[in-house]
Amino acid sequence: MFLMKDIVRDGDPVLRQQAQQVSFPLSDEDRKLADDLMEYLIVSQDPELCKKYQLRAGVGLAAPQVGVSKMMASVLVPAENEDDKPxxxxxxxxxxxxxxxxxxxxLTEGEGCLSVDKDVPGYxxxxxxxTLKYQDVDGNEHKIRLKNYPAIVCQHEIDHLxxxxxxxxxxxxxxxxxxGDEIFIY
Structure with a gap:
C-alpha cells in the first residue's frame, strides 16, 4: 500500500513529464500499480484508516504521483450518502x-493535491x-460523460499525465x- 512517503512531491521532475501510454494486456507490475493506486484512495477515505496510516485523503491519484510516468490514474469520487455507490x-x-x-x-475552495504540500489559493x-474515453484494467474501453465535481477530478488527474x-x-x-459564466461547485 502506498503511504505519504511514497507520494512524489512538487519539484520532482516526474510530475512535469508527459506520461507514457500503457499497453495491454497489463503486465503484473502495471496491474499491481493500478490496484495500489485505488487502494490508497479507498483507505484514505476511511477516517479511521486514514488516521492510522497518517494519510491525506484523496479522490484521485495518478501514477506520476508515485514516481511512475505512465498514463494511469485512480479516481474515487464518493457518494453523498454513505450507503450509495460512489x-x-x-x-x-x-x-x-x-x-x-x-x-x-x-471548486469554490480551490483545488489541492497530494503532491503539493502548500496551500495555493485561487480558482x-x-x-x-x-466526455472521457479510457481503458480499464482489463483493457475494456469506456466512453462516459461527467459533469461538475467528477469532471474536475478527472481533469486534475489527467493533467498529471x-x-x-x-x-x-x-x-x-x-x-x-x-x-460570471462559470459554475462554482461546493
Missing amino acids: VFKDVIINPVIVSSSVQRGA VPRAARI HGSLFYDHINKEDPFHRT
Whole structure:
C-alpha cells in the first residue's frame, strides 16, 4: 500500500513529464500499480484508516504521483450518502478527453493535491462537463460523460499525465477572478 512517503512531491521532475501510454494486456507490475493506486484512495477515505496510516485523503491519484510516468490514474469520487455507490470509481488508463463544455467550472475552495504540500489559493477553471474515453484494467474501453465535481477530478488527474499541476491554471494576476459564466461547485 502506498503511504505519504511514497507520494512524489512538487519539484520532482516526474510530475512535469508527459506520461507514457500503457499497453495491454497489463503486465503484473502495471496491474499491481493500478490496484495500489485505488487502494490508497479507498483507505484514505476511511477516517479511521486514514488516521492510522497518517494519510491525506484523496479522490484521485495518478501514477506520476508515485514516481511512475505512465498514463494511469485512480479516481474515487464518493457518494453523498454513505450507503450509495460512489459517483465515479475506476482506474482510468490512457485517458483522453474527447469533448468538453465551453462552460467553465471551479471548486469554490480551490483545488489541492497530494503532491503539493502548500496551500495555493485561487480558482482553477476547468470544463464543467467532459466526455472521457479510457481503458480499464482489463483493457475494456469506456466512453462516459461527467459533469461538475467528477469532471474536475478527472481533469486534475489527467493533467498529471501531461506534466501539469492544478496551480498552473490559476490566474497569476487575479487568483480569484470570476468571469460570471462559470459554475462554482461546493
